[in-house]
Amino acid sequence: MILVNNKFAKILIILLLLTLLIIGGANYFVWYNFKREVPIVYKSAEDHFKYGSINSGGVPFFIWEVLPDLFAEHLPGPGGYKSLGFIWEKGQEMPVGVSKTIVGFPRQGSTCALCHSTTYRKSPQDSPNLVLGAPTQTFDSVANIRFLAACGNDPKFTPDNLIPAIEAKHPLSWSDKLLYRYLIIPQTQESLMGLGMAFAWTNSRPDPGPGRIPSFNPVKFVQFRLPLDDTIDNVDDPPIWNERQHKGFDYHWDGLETNLTETIIMGALAAGTPTDNVPLQDLQRVEDFIRLIPPPDYPFAIDAVLAAKGKPIFNNNCASCHAFGGDRTGSFIPIEEVGTDDHRLEMWSQAVVDKYLALGDAQSWDFTHVQKQNGYIAVSLDGIWLRAPYLHNGSVPYLRDLLEVPEKRTKVFYRGYDVYNPDKVGFVSEGTTAETEGFKYDTTLDGNSNKGHLYGTELSSEEKQALVEYLKTL
Ligand code: HEC
Ligand code: HEC
Incomplete structure (x- = not known):
């Protein structure tokens, strides 16, 4: 027994x-x-800004890499991701603004540099000059989302097509192949199709085009699931350099935040970082970096005598709102006073403020400085030459244009071509190449108006010329 x-x-x-x-x-x-997480740490703060993960999540890296070859017909033009305005440095595995992390398998994500860095060229023959912290001039975020969604919805999005394309770049073990075939590819397809549906509301509004994004409607409708409304919030991406000198400013075009650290966490969440996985130390590194990035010097000759004549004109007409130390610099100017397009303001409601204020309650971070204001910030003008097109909605292509009354400002122009026009002070926005390479911006569409901001429009043309020369020095 x-x-x-x-x-x-x-x-x-x-x-x-x-x-x-x-x-x-x-x-x-x-x-x-x-x-399994394999940390990828960038030694230099610059590389961390460009490529360091902010846990934003995205498409599995190997799949993301092969999409442009397999689905070229869904891209706006030739050149793969470059046709969506991604900036690719020579010899790099991924474009500026894209991170690669390994959480089990390699995953792609976005970094702050995606919308907050740009290239410019002094002439079509010049090689692109990369400026970190600058507003992107070329990246088209809505077109990017539409491309990914179109891939997910394409009947060609199958393991039989994707796996050989991946294997042409990276050898996969038999178990990897099984995982990609039965889990990773089907799940990715489902989320890309979902992405298309989540952003379907963009189809009923004017397209933002390169250098602009719908700012907080994605958070409102997709993350907070607030009811759909018909507001239009297409805005220009702003610069984030020289933050050290912006101390005490309100942030975002309408000053909806007053704290830089919170603004940065907001940026990460909007880029897709989950609330319970905010990498505070990595974001602190970004904050330290953007505090110190200097605004870029104007890369063409400046007429010093003319600029000196422009300085008192600036002091008399602009400095109270735009000079560091100006009475109203960095704070909001009521919409009735500045008179620019008000669509962006209507998008931001008390309901969103309340959602944000509650969002971090159970987290190691919190939002306590979010607010609703009814006007736009009088921003400082550091590096203003590279911030074209101007105003929060990017409706004025040249600095000189902004000093004309709205009726005389350019009505239709093309955004996204990165060659600079030193005569008008802004990017080349008209002519054959700008038309073929750029996106048509029509100031008569909703949210695109170039009205308002009449300051300086009554100056003589000599005074305007001197003022613009001075603005190049900021
Ligand atoms: C998809 C594009 C995108 C990404 C990615 C992004 N931002 Fe932004 N950011 C914007 C836009 C657009 C605004 C202005 C929104 C508005 O006011 O409507 C903005 C505003 C800001 C501001 C306020 C600037 C000012 O002077 O008012 C800061 C600071 C900022 N972002 C930092 C970051 C940081 C840091 C990251 C990464 C953690 C990040 N952003 C990621 C597009 C982006
Ligand atoms: C009463 C305050 C005020 C005065 C005075 C003023 N501005 Fe502005 N300015 C603003 C506000 C507010 C905005 C943002 C408006 C918007 O984006 O809709 C702005 C925006 C700008 C921009 C665009 C910034 C960007 O990043 O796109 C430029 C350039 C500018 N102003 C130049 C000037 C010049 C030059 C003068 C003097 C002739 C001047 N402003 C006078 C309040 C003022």
Whole structure:
């Protein structure tokens, strides 16, 4: 009896051990392939800004890499991701503004540099000059979302097409292939299709085009699930350099935040970082970096005598709102006073403020400086030459244009071509190449108006010329 019992117990123990081994093995398998984090740390603050992960999530990296080859017909033009305005430095694995992390398998994500860095060229022959912290001139975020959604909805999005394309770049083990075939590819397809549906509301509003995004409607409708409304919030991406000198300013075009650290967390959340996985230390590194990035020097000759004549004109007409230390610099000017397009203001409601204020309550970070204001910030003009097109909605292509009354400002122009026009002070926005490479901006569309901001429009043309020369020095 005892013998039988012993045998029975042995078998039981062996079975138990085997089960534990299998469960352990399965757990290890799941951990290794889906949760194992391999940190990628960039030594230089600059590389961290360009490529360092902010946990934003995105498309599995190997899939993201092959989409432009497999689905070129869904891109706006030739050149792969470059046709969506991504900036690619020579020899780099991914464009500026894209991160690669390994959480189980390699994943792609966005970084702050995606919308907050740009290139410019002094002539079509010049090679692109990259400026970190600058508003992007070329990246078209809505077109990017539409491209990804179109890939997900394409019947060609199958393991049979994707796996060989991936393998042409990266060898996959048999278990990797099984994972991609049965889990990663189907799940990615589902989320890309979902992305298309989540952003379907953009189809009923004017397209932002390159250098602009719908600012907080994505958060309102997609993350907070607030009811759809018909507001239009297409805005120019702002610069984030020289933050050290912006101390005490309100942030965002309408000053909806007054604290830089919170503004940065907001940027990460809007880029897709989950609320329970905000990488505070990595974001602190970004904050330290953007405090110090200097505004870029004007890259063409400046007429110093003319600029000196422009300085008192600036002091008399503009400095109270735009000079560092000006009475109203960095604070909001009521919409009735500045008179520019008010669509962006209507998008931001007390309901969104309340959602934001509650968002971090259970987290190690919190939002306590979010507010509703009814006007736009009188921003400082550091590096203003590279911030064209001007105003919050990017409706005025040239600095000189802003000093004309709205009726005389350019009505239709093309955004996204990165060659600079030093005569008008702004990017080349008209002519054949700008038309073929750029996106048509029509100031008569809703949210695109170039009205308001009449300051300086009554100056003589000599005074305007001197003022613009001075603005190049800021
Ligand atoms: C998808 C594009 C995008 C990404 C990614 C992004 N931002 Fe922004 N950011 C914007 C836009 C657009 C605004 C202005 C929105 C508005 O006011 O309507 C803005 C505003 C800001 C401001 C306020 C600037 C000012 O002077 O008012 C700061 C600071 C900022 N972002 C930092 C960051 C940081 C840091 C990250 C990364 C953690 C980030 N952003 C990621 C597009 C982006
Ligand atoms: C009463 C305050 C006030 C005065 C005075 C003023 N501005 Fe402005 N300015 C603003 C506000 C507010 C905005 C933002 C408006 C918007 O984006 O809709 C702005 C925006 C701008 C911009 C665009 C900034 C960008 O990043 O796109 C430029 C350039 C500018 N102003 C130049 C001037 C010049 C030059 C003068 C003097 C002739 C001047 N402003 C006088 C309040 C003022």
